[in-house]
Amino acid sequence: MAQDEALWVPGTDHxxxxxxxxxxxxxxKEGKSRFDLGRAAFLExxxxxxxETGGTILExxxxxxxxxxxxxxxxxxxxxxxxxxREAFVRLxxxxxxxxxxxxxxxxxxxLTSLSDEEAEPHETHGxxxxxxxxxxxxxxxxxTVATTRPETIxxxxxxxxxxxxxxxxxLVGTTVRLPVIGIEIPVIADAYVDPAFGTGALKITxxxxxxxxxxxxxxxxxxxxxxxxxxAVREVLDSKxxxxxxxxxxxxxxxRTRIADMLGQAGxxxxxxxxxxxxxxxxxxxxVIEPRLSDQWFxxxxxxxxxxxxxxxxxxxxxxxxxxxxxxxxxxENIRDxxxxxxxxxxxxxxxxxxxxxxxxxxxxxxxxxECPHCHGAVxxxxxxxxxxxxxxxxxxxxxxxxxxxxxxxxxxxxxxxLVTAPEILFFWVARMIMAGYHFEGRAxxxxxxLTGTVRDMQHRKMSKSLGNGIDPLDVVAxxxxxxxxxxxxxGMGMGADVMLDPDNLDQSFATGRNFVTKLWNIGRFLLLxxxxxxxxxxxxxxxxxxTRADEWILDRLDAAIREADASLGPARPGDERWSERELxxxxxxxxxxxxxxxxxxxxxxxxxxxxxKLRVSTEGPDRDVARAVLVHVxxxxxxxxxxxxxFVTEALWQRLPTRAANEYLARAAWPxxxxxxxxxxxxxxxxxxxxxxxxxxxxxxVPPGKMVDAVVVGRDARxxxxxxxxxxxxGRLARATITASTQGPTGAAxxxxxxxxxxxxxxxxxxxxxxxxCTRVSAELAxxxxxLASLEQRLANxxxxxxxxxxxxxxxxxxxxxxxxxxxxLASKKRTLCAG
RNA sequence: GGUCGCGUAGCUCAGCUGGUUAGAGCGCUGGUCUCACAUACCAGAGGUCCGGGGUUCGAGUCCCUGCGCGACCACCA
Numbered sequence: 001m002a003q004d005e006a007l008w009v010p011g012t013d014h015x016x017x018x019x020x021x022x023x024x025x026x027x028x029k030e031g032k033s034r035f036d037l038g039r040a041a042f043l044e045x046x047x048x049x050x051x052e053t054g055g056t057i058l059e060x061x062x063x064x065x066x067x068x069x070x071x072x073x074x075x076x077x078x079x080x081x082x083x084x085x086r087e088a089f090v091r092l093x094x095x096x097x098x099x100x101x102x103x104x105x106x107x108x109x110x111x112l113t114s115l116s117d118e119e120a121e122p123h124e125t126h127g128x129x130x131x132x133x134x135x136x137x138x139x140x141x142x143x144x145t146v147a148t149t150r151p152e153t154i155x156x157x158x159x160x161x162x163x164x165x166x167x168x169x170x171x172l173v174g175t176t177v178r179l180p181v182i183g184i185e186i187p188v189i190a191d192a193y194v195d196p197a198f199g200t201g202a203l204k205i206t207x208x209x210x211x212x213x214x215x216x217x218x219x220x221x222x223x224x225x226x227x228x229x230x231x232x233a234v235r236e237v238l239d240s241k242x243x244x245x246x247x248x249x250x251x252x253x254x255x256x257r258t259r260i261a262d263m264l265g266q267a268g269x270x271x272x273x274x275x276x277x278x279x280x281x282x283x284x285x286x287x288x289v290i291e292p293r294l295s296d297q298w299f300x301x302x303x304x305x306x307x308x309x310x311x312x313x314x315x316x317x318x319x320x321x322x323x324x325x326x327x328x329x330x331x332x333x334e335n336i337r338d339x340x341x342x343x344x345x346x347x348x349x350x351x352x353x354x355x356x357x358x359x360x361x362x363x364x365x366x367x368x369x370x371x372e373c374p375h376c377h378g379a380v381x382x383x384x385x386x387x388x389x390x391x392x393x394x395x396x397x398x399x400x401x402x403x404x405x406x407x408x409x410x411x412x413x414x415x416x417x418x419x420l421v422t423a424p425e426i427l428f429f430w431v432a433r434m435i436m437a438g439y440h441f442e443g444r445a446x447x448x449x450x451x452l453t454g455t456v457r458d459m460q461h462r463k464m465s466k467s468l469g470n471g472i473d474p475l476d477v478v479a480x481x482x483x484x485x486x487x488x489x490x491x492x493g494m495g496m497g498a499d500v501m502l503d504p505d506n507l508d509q510s511f512a513t514g515r516n517f518v519t520k521l522w523n524i525g526r527f528l529l530l531x532x533x534x535x536x537x538x539x540x541x542x543x544x545x546x547x548x549t550r551a552d553e554w555i556l557d558r559l560d561a562a563i564r565e566a567d568a569s570l571g572p573a574r575p576g577d578e579r580w581s582e583r584e585l586x587x588x589x590x591x592x593x594x595x596x597x598x599x600x601x602x603x604x605x606x607x608x609x610x611x612x613x614x615k616l617r618v619s620t621e622g623p624d625r626d627v628a629r630a631v632l633v634h635v636x637x638x639x640x641x642x643x644x645x646x647x648x649f650v651t652e653a654l655w656q657r658l659p660t661r662a663a664n665e666y667l668a669r670a671a672w673p674x675x676x677x678x679x680x681x682x683x684x685x686x687x688x689x690x691x692x693x694x695x696x697x698x699x700x701x702x703x704v705p706p707g708k709m710v711d712a713v714v715v716g717r718d719a720r721x722x723x724x725x726x727x728x729x730x731x732x733g734r735l736a737r738a739t740i741t742a743s744t745q746g747p748t749g750a751a752x753x754x755x756x757x758x759x760x761x762x763x764x765x766x767x768x769x770x771x772x773x774x775x776c777t778r779v780s781a782e783l784a785x786x787x788x789x790l791a792s793l794e795q796r797l798a799n800x801x802x803x804x805x806x807x808x809x810x811x812x813x814x815x816x817x818x819x820x821x822x823x824x825x826x827x828l829a830s831k832k833r834t835l836c837a838g
Numbered sequence: 839g840g841u842c843g844c845g846u847a848g849c850u851c852a853g854c855u856g857g858u859u860a861g862a863g864c865g866c867u868g869g870u871c872u873c874a875c876a877u878a879c880c881a882g883a884g885g886u887c888c889g890g891g892g893u894u895c896g897a898g899u900c901c902c903u904g905c906g907c908g909a910c911c912a913c914c915a
Contacts, residue, residue, distance in 0.1 A: 122912085129915085148915060198914050212913045279912085327842060328910060335911085424910090459849095461908090481877095492863075493850075501850055512877075513863055519877050527874030586854070593852075596862065611874080693881095700881040706870055737872095789859060801895035802857090810857050817858060 001641065001672040004573065007414050008067060009400045011074030012057055014050070016389040017111055017119075017285045020347040023049050039346050046347050060474045065483045065648045067668070074400040076392035077349070084399035085349045085392045086367055088441065093365045097301045098341075100363070104211040105340055107293035108283040109232035113344040114297055115283060116388060117337060118429055120290045122279035129276035130261060131200065133269045134160055134177040137185045144172055144188060145271050147199025149278060150209075151264065152234060152256040155182055155243040156227040159205040161216055164190035166201050180269035181245060181260065191216050208238075208294040224294055228253055232291050253291065298351060298385070300339040308439040309333060309432060316579040318435065320450045321589050322497035325424060332428050339433075341388045348386030356380050394433035397446035404441075417447045418574050424452040424497075448575055451589055454499040456490070461501065472504050480507060481515045484647035489514030491646055492595045517599060518650050521643070524607050525654040528636055531618040532629045537659045540634040543627055549617075550685045550728060552631045555610040557682035559635050560675035562601035566642055569594035598642045606635060609689060613731055633660055638673040687721055687758055688728040694754035694762040695736035702752060702769055710764055712738040713746035717759035717823065725760070738764065753779065753831060759823045776836040783828040790821050 023046045024034055034042045058073065074081060092098045106120035107113070130151045136142040144160055157179055162169040173190045193216055194203045207217030207224040217224060225240035234248045234256040247263065248256045264270040281290040310333045312318045313326060320326045342351060354364045358378025364370060373380050395403070401415050402408025416438070420431060431450055438446030456472070457463055464471040477486045489511045493500045502510040548556075571588010575581070610632075617628035637658055640651040644667050655667035691714050704710060714732070716722030725732070726742035733740040746763040750770050754762045796802050797818060803811055 146915080150915085193913080195914050203915050210913085210915080212915080215913085278914085322843095324843060325910095331841065331911070427910095489863095495852060498851070508877095509864070516863095516877050520875065523875035523878085525874085530874070583855095590852095590854085592862095593854095596852080600862090607875090608879085696880060697882090700869070703869075706872070706880080785859085793858090796857095796896075799895045803895090805895065806857065813858065 001644065001668070001670060002573070003671065005413075007069055007072075007410075007417075009072050009074055010058060010061060010066070010068035010070060011072075011396075011400060012054060012076070013389055013393050014075070014077040014348065016343060016345055016348040016386065017113065017115075019046060019050060020345050021111060021285055023347075034346060042346055063478045063483060064474055064486055067648070072400070074396075076389065076396075076399075080402075081392060081395070081399045082349055084395050084403055085387065086352050087404040088391070088395055088437070089352055089387070090365055090367050091441070092300060097304065099299055099301065100296055101299045101338070102294070102296050104208070104214040104292045104294050105297055106281060106290045107230070107295070108286065108288050109230065109291050110286050110288040111283060111345070112230060114293070114295065114340055114342060115290065116340050116390075119284045120281040121284045123282050125278060125280040127276050127278060127280070129199065129274040130264070131271040131273065132180060132204075132264055133271050134180060134186075134204075135269075136172075137176040137178050142172070142175075144169065144177055144202050145200045146202045146204045148204055149276060150206075150257065151260050152248070152253050153206040153209045153227070154179060154204065154260060155234070155245070155248070156206040156209050156225050156240065157186055157204045158207060158217060158222040158225065159187050159189045159220065161189050161191045161194050161203045161205050162201060163194040163196040164192060166194075166196045168196075169202060181263050181267055182243060184243060189216075189220050191219065209292050211292055214294065226294060228291060228293075230293070297340050298342040298353075300341055302336040302338055302436075305436040305440055306333045306336045306432075309435040312435060312439070312445050316575075316581075316585060318445050318448050318450060319580045319585045320452070321586075322452065323586055324497075325427060325450075325452050329427060329432060333432060339388075341391050342383075342385040343388055344384070345386050348389060349392060351383040351385050351387055353383040354380040355383070390429050390433060393430055394437045395441075397434055397438060398441055415442065415446070416444050419449040419451055420447045421451045421453060423455060427452065448580070449589070452497055454494050454497055457499050457501050459501055459503045461499070464504070470504050472502060472507070472510075477507060477511060481511050482518060482649065484518045484650045485511050485514035487514065488517050488595070488647055491591050492517075492599070493592070495592050496590055517603070518647060520603055520607065521647065521650055522654070524602065524611065525636070525657070527611060528632055529654075529657055531615070532633055532659060534659070537633045538626055538630045539660065540630050543630050547624070547627045548631070548679075549624075549627070550681050550688070550724070551610060551613040551731070552627065553679035553682040554685035555606060555631065555635055556676065557679050558601055558605045559638055559673075560678075562597050562605075562642065563638070563673045563675045565597035566594045569597060595646055598639070598646070602639050602643065606639060610635070612735060616734065633658060640667060641670055641673050644668065644670075684724045685728075687716075687724050687756060687760060688732050690756040690758075691725060691728075691732045691740075691760070691762055692735045694756060695732070695738050695764055698752040698754055698762070698764045698766075699737070702766055702771075704766065704769070706737070708737070710738045710766060711741070712736070713741045713743050713751075713763040713765065715743055715746040715761040715763060717756075717761075719744070721758065721760050751775075755782070755824060755827070759820050759827070761827060772835055776832065779828055779832045779835055783825070783832055786821060786825055786828060790818075790825060793818055793821065 020034075023042075026049070027034070027037065027045065037045065061068065062070070076085075089098065106115040106117070108115055127149050129147050129149055131145050131147050132151060132154070133143045133145045136144075144162075146160055148154075160177055162173065164173075169188070172188045174188065176185045176187050178185055189205070193212065194201065205213045205216050205222065207214045207222055208226040209228060214224070223239055225243055226238040227234055227236060227240045227244055229235055229237050232253045234244055234251050234253060236242075236244045236249075245263070248259060251259060261270065261273075282288065283290060310330060313320060313329060320329055352366055354366065354370045356364070356373035356376065356378050357380065359373060359376040361373070361375055363383070364374065364380065370380055370382075372378065392399070397415065397417055397420075398411070401410040403411055405411070420434070422431060434446050438444060455463055458470040462468060462470060474486060489502075490500060492513060569588065569590040571590075572584060575584060614628045614632060617624055618632065637655070637660060640655045644651045644655075648668065652667045655661060655670070695710070695712050699710065712733075714725045714729070716725050722742050722744055725740075729740035729742055732738070746761065747765070750772070751763045751765050752770055752775060754764075756762065793814065797811075797814055
C-alpha cells in the first residue's frame, strides 16, 4: 500500500527429528523400526506422511489471510534448496570452517542421534549426589571420596582429579586408587578444572561419558573406555574389557545407577548420598534424558562466522526488537561454541561426504554424487549421517531467492530483505545463524529488522502445546469468528514482545475484542452505504472548503491525527541510510498502538460522533447532503485503508462497495493514506461534543427517561464559545435530546449544572426535578478538587527552578491551564454560593 | 551461578527520551431493543502505579535496596 514492492515467501522446513519421530511412532504401531524397513523404504514412508500432513501450517497461514506469494512456496527439502545446502557445506569445508571432530556430544538414546547444544535442553532435576570412596591402591588405609550424580559411569572412570591448589589431596596426587567394586587401578591427577569447593573437591574422570571429563582426559592423555551403548545400556562397548561387572551388564543406565549404588553400599564404598538439584539435559523433541556420547561428528567452526553477525547488530545494520533481546544475542555470539551439524537420522540432507573403501584417503567432499574414488577409482560410500535441519533453514533468505545462482533476479531484487518476524526461542537456532550465513555467503545482512513476537499462552500462562491440549487451532477461530477477528485480537493484544493470553475453553471471550470490532466496522459500513445511496459521490477535493461544517472539519482532523499516529507507531520500513539511526533503532513496529489509533478513530470518533452528527444531513435532500456524503465516503475510505493490513477481508469487502471505487481496483493495492492540512474550526467542535456529554451526564444522573426532551442553557465562556454553541445548537440538541439555548449567562438555581473543559457551562433545566442539595454537593466537591489541583499548579509556576529549567512549551502549557482553571474556579465558587445558600 | 525482564483498574496489558487531572480491551454497576449495530448505545464505579530509600523544581517513568514472579544462558561433578 505504501507503493513499495513487498515479498513474503511462505514455506516450511522438513523438521528432521520431529518428523522422523512421528513416522517412527506410526511404524512402531505396525511393530516395525526404521531399521526393519531400511533407509529407502523408510524415507518413502516419511515423504508420504509429509505430503499428507505437511500442508497444514500453510493452510493455517493462508486461512488467516497472510499475504504471501504462494507461487514461491518454499521447502527446505526441495531440489532448489537442497542444492543450496550442498553448496553451503562444500564452501564452508573449502574455507576450512567445517571439520570432523571426535568428542563427547549430546546423544538421544531414543532418537539415536546426536543433538546440538541448543537442542539438548536443560531441565532442573532433583536427583542424588553419591559420595563414593576410592581406596588407595597401595593397600594403605588412605582413600579419596568423590561426589557424583552418575555412579553408573564408575566403570568408565580413568582417574580421580583434584584441584592442584587443594592442600587436602596434595599428597595423593601421583598415587593410584582402585575403582570400588571393579578394582581397576586409576591415577589421582591434578587439574585446575576441578572446583575444590564443590562436593569433596575430588572428581571422578569418565572421558567417554562427560564432555568436561573428556577435555580433562585429553589434557592428561588418558584412555577413553566406553561403557554405555547407543541405547543407553551399560556394557563393554569399546576399550573397556573387564570394566563392567556382570551384574550391570546390559542394564539400562538408570537401572544400573540404583544397582551399582546397592553394590557400592554392600562393598562399604558408599559414604553417603545427598539430595541434589541440578540441570539434566533432555532431548528437545522426545524429552529423553541426554546421554553424553563419544563419537565422530561434523562441526562448523563458529567464531569467524559470528564476528560479522555480532558487528551488524552492534553497529545498527540490523536492529533487534524488542531491544532487550540484543543483549541475549550478543552474549550468545560472544560465547559461541562450534555447531554440531551431523544427525544420525535418515530424514534430512545426507552429508555430501564420501569415503573411499579402497585407498582410504581423506574424505571426499563434493557438490555432486560420487560413484568412485577420484584417486584410485575404488568403491566409495557416502557418510551415513544427515545434516541438522537448521543447516538448511539458516540459508532461508538466500536459498528461497535463488542462491547460489548469483544471477537470480529474485536475489537481486529482494536481497537483503527487510524484516524477519519470529519467536524469541529460535533466536539462536535460526535468526543468528541466518545472519551469519548472510554475511558469509553473500557478504551482507539478510534483513535489517528482527522482530521477536510474544507467545500465545493459556490462562495459566502456559505455552500452548499438543501434550497439554491447551492449544487453539486458528482454523477453528477463523470458522467461528473469521480471520479478521483472530488477527485483530492478537495484534491488538500483543504489545511489542509481550505474550498474549487466550482461553482455549472460552473462545467467545478470548476473541471478543476482534469479533466485536469487526462487527462494528461492518455495521458502520452498512449504515454508510445505505445512507449515502446510489447517486454520484463527489470526491472530497472538489467540495469547496467553505461548505464543510464544523463536524466535517473535526472528523477530517481526527482522521489526520489517526494517520499520523499510525505512521508513527509503524515507523520506517527500512533504515534511512545503510544503518539504523540511534532513534530508528527503537522506533516503530508498535502494531498494537497502530491498531488502537485506527480503532479509536473508526469507533469512538467516526461511529460514535460523526456518523451520529451526519445522520440528519444525509437523509435530508439539499446541497449539504452531498457535502456530508462526500466527507463520509472519503473518511471511511481512508479508514479502511488504514485498517486493511489488520483486517484485510472485511475492509476489502466494504471497500469494494464504495461508490467512489473505480472498477477493478482493490483496496489491497490502494494507496496508504496521507494526512492533509490542518483545519481551523475542527477544535471548536470539541465544545459542542462536550456539551452533549454534559447534558447526557445530567440526564443519567437525574434518571430522565431517554425519550424525554429537556431544556438546556449552554453558557459559553466567551463570546466566541457562545457563537459556536449557538451555531451548533441544533446538533447538540439532537444528540442530547434537549432544546438548546446558547447564552452568556444562565440561571443558577433550579437547574443541574456541568462544566465543560474549556470553562463553558451547561445548565439543564429540569422543571421540578432538580435537587438543589445534590447540586450543591456536586459543585462543592468539584470546587474542592479544583482548588487542590490549582494549588499545586500555582506552586509549580511560582517555583523559579521549574520556570527556568523546564521546557518552554511545558511552562507555557501550564500557564494557559492556570488561566482556564482560575476562571472555572470563579464560576464554581459563585455557583456554590448560590446553590448552597439554598 | 551469570545475564536480562516483569510487578500499573477485578483480569490481560499500553504508558517510548521524567512534565496536563495515569489509559485501552475484557469484566462490573445503572439505564436503554433510539429506524447501522444489544457482538450495540448512554452514563458510571474501580488505581497508596509491589514495599522502602534516593536524585530532581517535578518520578508510574531515572538510581539504590527489599519482596514476589518469569525468561535466557552456564562444564560445578
